[in-house]
Amino acid sequence: MTVTDLAGLFEYARSRTQQLIDAVASLPDPQQALGWRPGPGRAHVAWQLMHLGATDDRHLNVRMKGREAHSPDLVRRFAGGSTPDDDIPPLADIVKYVTDRRADMLAHLRSLTDADLKGKPNDAAPMVYEEWFRLLAWHEGHHHGQAHLTLNLYRATQTAAAAKPGQ
Numbered sequence: 001m002t003v004t005d006l007a008g009l010f011e012y013a014r015s016r017t018q019q020l021i022d023a024v025a026s027l028p029d030p031q032q033a034l035g036w037r038p039g040p041g042r043a044h045v046a047w048q049l050m051h052l053g054a055t056d057d058r059h060l061n062v063r064m065k066g067r068e069a070h071s072p073d074l075v076r077r078f079a080g081g082s083t084p085d086d087d088i089p090p091l092a093d094i095v096k097y098v099t100d101r102r103a104d105m106l107a108h109l110r111s112l113t114d115a116d117l118k119g120k121p122n123d124a125a126p127m128v129y130e131e132w133f134r135l136l137a138w139h140e141g142h143h144h145g146q147a148h149l150t151l152n153l154y155r156a157t158q159t160a161a162a163a164k165p166g167q
Helices: 003-025 030-035 045-064 070-077 093-109 129-163
Strands: none
Touching: 003 030, 003 045, 003 093, 003 129, 030 045, 030 093, 045 070, 045 093, 045 129
8 A cells, every 4th residue: 555545545534524614504493413412421523524634643652653642632632532521612623623633644654655644653553654544534434423423312312302393
C-alpha cells in the first residue's frame, strides 16, 4: 500500500462521515440530535464525531510525534476510554475539530515516503505506519457506523413522538 492509497482511504472514510454531519445539520434541531443517547450512559452522536478528532489528535501528536496533543482537554474528554458527558459541543466546533485534526493527520501522512510506511515513527510506537494508518481508517468506519445507528434511532424516536395522537 502506498501513501496515496492510504490518503485515499482516509479521504473516503471522512467523506462518509461528512455526509452524516450534513444529515445532522439538516435536522430541525441539530444540537438535540447531537446529544441524544440511545440508552443511559451510551455515547451520543457528538461523542462519536469528537472521538474521531480526538483519536487523530492523540495518535498523531502524542503517539507518533511524541508531543502534547493539540487539544489535551478534548483528547481527555473524547479519546478512547472516556465517558460521554452531557456537555455537547456545537456542530460548528465539532466540524472544525475533526476537520483540522484530519488535515494534520493527512499532512503528516503525505510527508512520508512509501518506504517510510514500513517503519515505525519512533521506538515506542506499537506498529509500523502502514498498519497504523490502516487501523485509523477502519476506526473511522467503526465510529461512523455507531454514529449512523444512533442518528437513525434518534430519528425513529422523533417520528414516533410526532405520530402519537394528541401531541
